Amino acid sequence: MAVDRTFRICPQTGLAYHRPAEQLMKAHAVAGVVALLVGGVLALFVALTRWPAVHMLPADKFYQALTAHGIDMLIFWIIFFEMAVLYFTSSTLLRARLATPRIAWAGFALMVIGALLTNWAILRGNSSVMMTSYVPMPAEPNFYLGLILFAVGALIGCFIFLATLVIARYERTYEGSVPLVTFGALTACIIAILTIVNGAIILIPTWLWSLGYIGNIDALLYRVIWWGLGHPSQQINVSAHVAVWYAIAAIVFGAKPMSEKVSRMAFLLYILFLQLASAHHLLVDPGVSAEWKMFNTSYAMYLAVLASLIHGLTVPGSIEVAQRRKGYTKGLFEWLRKAPWGNPVFSGMFLSLVVFGFLGGISGVVMGTEQINIIIHNTIYVPGHFHATVATGTTLAFMALTYFLIPTLFRRELVMKGLAKWQPYIFGISMAVLSLFMMGAGTLGVARRHWDMAFAGNPMGFEYPTTAYLMMGLVGISAVGAVIGGAAYILITVGSILFGRKLPAGETTTQPEPVRAPVAEALEGHGGGVGVLEARGTFVLAMLLLVSFVVYYFINWKYLASVWGLS
Amino acid sequence: MSAILPPSQRLWWKEPVERIEIVWIAIAFVWCLILTFMMPYWHVFGKQNLSNEAYRTTPQAFAAKAQAVVDKWKVREVNGVPVVKPPAGADIYLVGRLWQWWPAYELKKGESYRLHLSSMDWQHGFSLQPVNINTQVLPGYEMVITVTPNKAGEYTIVCNEYCGIGHHSMLGKIYVVD
Numbered sequence: 001m002a003v004d005r006t007f008r009i010c011p012q013t014g015l016a017y018h019r020p021a022e023q024l025m026k027a028h029a030v031a032g033v034v035a036l037l038v039g040g041v042l043a044l045f046v047a048l049t050r051w052p053a054v055h056m057l058p059a060d061k062f063y064q065a066l067t068a069h070g071i072d073m074l075i076f077w078i079i080f081f082e083m084a085v086l087y088f089t090s091s092t093l094l095r096a097r098l099a100t101p102r103i104a105w106a107g108f109a110l111m112v113i114g115a116l117l118t119n120w121a122i123l124r125g126n127s128s129v130m131m132t133s134y135v136p137m138p139a140e141p142n143f144y145l146g147l148i149l150f151a152v153g154a155l156i157g158c159f160i161f162l163a164t165l166v167i168a169r170y171e172r173t174y175e176g177s178v179p180l181v182t183f184g185a186l187t188a189c190i191i192a193i194l195t196i197v198n199g200a201i202i203l204i205p206t207w208l209w210s211l212g213y214i215g216n217i218d219a220l221l222y223r224v225i226w227w228g229l230g231h232p233s234q235q236i237n238v239s240a241h242v243a244v245w246y247a248i249a250a251i252v253f254g255a256k257p258m259s260e261k262v263s264r265m266a267f268l269l270y271i272l273f274l275q276l277a278s279a280h281h282l283l284v285d286p287g288v289s290a291e292w293k294m295f296n297t298s299y300a301m302y303l304a305v306l307a308s309l310i311h312g313l314t315v316p317g318s319i320e321v322a323q324r325r326k327g328y329t330k331g332l333f334e335w336l337r338k339a340p341w342g343n344p345v346f347s348g349m350f351l352s353l354v355v356f357g358f359l360g361g362i363s364g365v366v367m368g369t370e371q372i373n374i375i376i377h378n379t380i381y382v383p384g385h386f387h388a389t390v391a392t393g394t395t396l397a398f399m400a401l402t403y404f405l406i407p408t409l410f411r412r413e414l415v416m417k418g419l420a421k422w423q424p425y426i427f428g429i430s431m432a433v434l435s436l437f438m439m440g441a442g443t444l445g446v447a448r449r450h451w452d453m454a455f456a457g458n459p460m461g462f463e464y465p466t467t468a469y470l471m472m473g474l475v476g477i478s479a480v481g482a483v484i485g486g487a488a489y490i491l492i493t494v495g496s497i498l499f500g501r502k503l504p505a506g507e508t509t510t511q512p513e514p515v516r517a518p519v520a521e522a523l524e525g526h527g528g529g530v531g532v533l534e535a536r537g538t539f540v541l542a543m544l545l546l547v548s549f550v551v552y553y554f555i556n557w558k559y560l561a562s563v564w565g566l567s
Numbered sequence: 568m569s570a571i572l573p574p575s576q577r578l579w580w581k582e583p584v585e586r587i588e589i590v591w592i593a594i595a596f597v598w599c600l601i602l603t604f605m606m607p608y609w610h611v612f613g614k615q616n617l618s619n620e621a622y623r624t625t626p627q628a629f630a631a632k633a634q635a636v637v638d639k640w641k642v643r644e645v646n647g648v649p650v651v652k653p654p655a656g657a658d659i660y661l662v663g664r665l666w667q668w669w670p671a672y673e674l675k676k677g678e679s680y681r682l683h684l685s686s687m688d689w690q691h692g693f694s695l696q697p698v699n700i701n702t703q704v705l706p707g708y709e710m711v712i713t714v715t716p717n718k719a720g721e722y723t724i725v726c727n728e729y730c731g732i733g734h735h736s737m738l739g740k741i742y743v744v745d
């Protein structure tokens with residue numbers, strides 16, 4: 001069959017959409033939103049159960065809902081959307097045809113089948129094992145099989161992305177190096193391939209074990225390899241949403257990276273070092289030596305932390321530079337005050353950055369410290385942390401990107417623009433509060449994945465302090481806000497796709513112009529504004545982050561020093 | 568629009584870097600070094616570290632050791648669970664199983680005990696409240712931690728690794744007396 005080479009040129013943005021890639025992106029985004037919808041409804045049930053005064057679901061339903069919530073959100077929503085991001089950053093940004101669209105569709109089909117199969121297994125009630133499915137607690141075979149099929153589908157998507165990069169190079173659809181955003185997506189893709197290999201090594205034997213072909217799987221071995229999948233895969237999300245931050249800074253402000261070299265090096269550090277951080281989850285496990293824990297969680301990890309700290313400066317820094325060039329130069333923060341706070345593409349992205357950095361980043365490093373983990377492991381502090389990183393950071397970045405994609409990719413005008421303006425704030429702020437109170441309750445010892453902090457009246461139980469109850473109540477209240485924010489997003493996106501005013505599709509062509517570097521800028525030559533302290537405001541914000549980080553870090557050491565002696 | 572376009576300088580790796588970035592990278596790197604240093608530092612000077620001591624075991628072998636401790640030093644019962652009062656420095660065994668921590672202990676403040684932990688079945692989470700000390704408990708592995716209680720009182724062991732439908736009622740006790 002002849003290769004479909006039709007491209008549609010978006011009249012507003014000038015982006016060139018390869019037809020088959022366009023369909024695939026839409027399909028993946030829609031599948032992601034469906035997963036978000038299911039996960040969001042379950043989030044409400046889960047959170048209302050953890051709100052002690054409401055305590056909505058019975059125990060079995062709670063654990064079942066929590067298993068599905070974790071999987072539908074963290075795996076299905078995030079990865080479906082990431083596939084769309086991969087296709088966008090390769091085919092669309094490079095104006096290249098997508099490699100083998102038919103195989104890409106097969107990958108998509110596998111992902112859908114896998115997602116349905118796992119959800120079906122959970123729905124049947126015998127697979128309430130949480131997304132981590134720690135052996136030897138068994139789930140139905142289809143639970144694992146669904147995850148395996150989904151992973152294979154995602155792996156196909158990764159290779160399509162790589163093949164598209166190769167095509168773009170061969171067919172000379174761009175000049176020079178790939179854009180920074182594509183480079184970031186490439187980082188995500190490489191990490192994804194590595195983690196899926198880990199996933200295969202552990203989930204395939206576990207599936208065979210559940211079918212009775214393998215007698216026994218060692219609990220520690222499972223944890224070591226499973227977290228080789230589970231932890232680095234979070235770095236896929238980080239790389240992907242950092243790439244989205246850069247993209248949005250470019251789209252909304254015309255911002256260019258402060259220096260390509262630094263930003264690309266930072267992405268490279270992710271690939272080099274994040275692989276090693278699976279120890280994060282094994283810091284209080286038996287049979288793992290302190291030396292291994294420290295090496296894995298620290299040396300390597302802190303260089304990845306360094307990378308995130310770098311992006312934390314360069315993303316807002318590039319926005320500041322762009323804004324100052326437009327004349328917003330008063331004081332330290334005029335550039336920020338005069339930013340388009342009413343544009344959900346920007347506000348979503350910026351809230352994502354702030355919540356990810358201040359709440360998610362700091363708490364992650366603190367609890368990833370070998371000894372401090374003793375006072376945090378498996379408390380509800382842990383979900384508090386990752387609701388700041390992936391559930392707010394990544395999710396909100398993707399939501400913000402959606403508001404950009406609806407007009408350009410789906411060719412629909414946004415409906416309910418007023419609501420859209422508020423949506424990132426409702427979702428972002430509620431989620432930040434939710435995370436904060438989960439962390440607070442965890443500090444007081446409240447367990448994660450736990451149906452009843454009053455222990456169902458068991459006489460051996462104990463009374464958590466009233467502050468802990470209060471915080472779990474506030475978790476429930478902020479969860480309602482977050483679910484409203486999430487529902488608003490779904491309402492707006494689905495509403496726009498179905499009922500939004502149709503926008504003209506734009507011309508089609510089979511030979512789009514290659515992507516060129518912006519000539520004017522190249523001539524002006526301000527990339528390395530040597531010696532110009534243009535991003536002063538950002539630097540102040542970055543220092544604020546660092547100071548909070550240092551203070552909070554040592555508070556935790558101080559608290560640790562007060563507990564029983566352990567050796 | 569340029570993070571979504573190829574770099575404007577073809578030879579972007581030769582571009583000079585903004586000074587503000589260099590300063591920030593230097594500061595951040597120093598902080599990363601401090602973070603790295605703190606963990607070994609605490610191993611030497613801190614009082615809260617998990618030991619590397621762990622053994623492979625089986626549910627039968629571990630249960631037998633716990634039973635022996637109960638037989639030797641049991642002093643009373645709480646809700647049908649034996650309370651064991653070991654001498655200072657003793658090896659004591661805590662069994663995690665669906666859905667109970669067994670047995671309960673009475674320890675003396677300021678004394679050290681070698682606490683052995685293992686699971687009879689699925690994974691469990693040892694979570695001592697209200698001090699909030701948490702470790703993972705795995706079947707087939709026996710972890711040894713030397714504990715030194717620093718405050719008298721009644722402590723509750725909660726399970727904080729999800730272990731099935733009775734997870735939220737999996738509890739145990741440690742009493743610390745002056």
Ligand code: HEM
Nearest residue numbers: 043047070073074130131383390391448449450479482486
């Ligand atoms: C819509 C707003 C959301 C609310 C109100 C919410 C609330 C919660 C709550 C209360 C828990 C249970 C904590 C526990 O008992 O251990 C939880 C767990 C979890 N959530 Fe969310 N969440 C939301 C969105 C998300 C998103 C967007 C993601 C991922 C992208 C996510 C991923 C997870 C995961 C992975 C777990 C852990 C499941 C497990 O322990 O196996 N959540 N969430």
Ligand SMILES: [Cu+2]
Nearest residue numbers: 691726730737
């Ligand atoms: Cu348990």
Ligand SMILES: [Cu+2]
Nearest residue numbers: 726728730734
């Ligand atoms: Cu449990």
